[in-house]
Amino acid sequence: MRKNETWLKSILWLLLVAGLIGLALGPGLVQAGPTLPPRDPPGRGHQGDDDGDDGSDKPVGAYIELQTQLAAAGAWSVVQWQDSAGNWRDVEGWRGPLAEGNRRWWVAAKDFGTGPFRWALTQGPGGPLLGVSTPFNLPGGANQTLLVPIGSTQ
Helix, strand or coil: CHHHHHHHHHHHHHHHHHHHHHHHHHHHHCCCCCCCCCCCCCCHHHCCCCCCCCCCCCCCEEEEEEEECCCCCCCEEEEEEECCCCCEEEEEEEEEECECCEEEEEEEHHHCCCCCEEEEEECCCCCCEEEECCCECCCCCCCCEEEEEECCCC
């Protein structure tokens, strides 16, 4: 009987030690890799007007929207940012024709709250200036739309 008890104790100790080793090593075996999988950048649909879908495939972001009554045939809008010297510079990718006095652009989460920016309205690409908005900062959170009006040239 003593031999069976010794054998049973040996088995229990081995199981206990194996279980403790498994608990100690377990988390290390299921950790994520050092890098995340690649992400697709936002498509062109995020930069322009809404494409009519439910938006479930869009990354987190917000919108800025120009509203003006100055829009004539061929009117063109561009978003500009102000550099440290006070000069206004065009934002690449945030320019295009107006549709019924409106233009909407998607804002990435990494840009929330930055500024100052302004809208400039011209008579066609590179044409004479029709008007500018007052300076503004980009929306500060997801799913916000900042409506920016343009009156006459300022």
